[in-house]
Amino acid sequence: MSRQSRRRSEKQQIDWHLPSTSSTGSAYHMGTELFILTYGTLVAQLCEDCEKDEDINKVLDKMGHNIGTRLVEDFLARSNIAQCRNSYETAEVIAKVAFKMYLGVTPRVTFWNQAGDDCSLFLEKNPLRGYVEIPEKHSNLLYSNMICGILRGALKMVRLQVDIQLLHDSVNDDKVTEIRMKLMRRHKAVRTVEKEQKHPVGT
């Protein structure tokens, strides 16, 4: 079960513990390997199917969206995370729990804007990128774009509309993968059980 410490002040220091069901060590790598390699064959297939890189990016995003809408249930079941109270918590959960659980890595959450609803996720070592070489003719390909789709679909299911963009993907010369995430307005919904709202999101 995951625990979260109570926030006392403006300091966004929350300890996210992995749920006890998560696997460790070598078991991680095997499961990720299958996903990574399968993802690679998918992108290769899409390169054959689609003429333009932009089309491939769109398909990856759409497929990711479909996956995300279902993955979020799995995530909530495994992690038992309580409702996030603001964007900071949402980003932290995504980076420290979700990414860790499914991809075995924890991106850095940084570059928050003034309003506190726009941030970047930095992945120093993108696991999807392992052993992949993108030929020159696909310079506009956003290889990891499915991640953006997954996040978008998953957050939609918890009534958060996001604008997510893959800014840099380490397939090119960049060393890091950067995903820009803007949390937009939360859809108004009537909930029977509400946690104490510290401040409204996205107003």
Add this chain to the structure above:
Amino acid sequence: MGESVLFEFLHREMVTRVQSQAGDTEHGKCVSTLEGMGFRAGQGLIERFTKEAPAFKDELDVMKFICKEFWTNLFRKQIDNLRTNHQGTYVLQDHRFRLLTPVSNGKQYLEEAPKFLAFTCGLVRGALSNLGIDSTVTAEVSVMPACKFHIVMQKP
């Protein structure tokens, strides 16, 4: 744990995608595309798995590895039954194949099953190929989620 689930979701989405690209009438094209993708993934996978492992003694040794370690790493369980005629034909039985469990629990959607097995057939064929074994891999289903994989070694 989480990563295997991610693969399962991706696989399902891939089947949908390939099927929509192939069109309604092109059942065979859909299956062969998925099988080809599985083949490539299988080749890569077996490289990782066997990097530090010693060489296999013989064909049966390879098949036992496929049924135990390989299957466990991919589907979190072993093959339930392995049969062979000792002449290059092997039948692997999985009573509860993980990629079929979301499809149905019985005979419903039986005609959809081949699409969900194609990638895995390719995985096995690709893995064997990188171990120096040429084979054909097909799958057979009568009651989901149980299925059988038929592997026939090709003589050089």
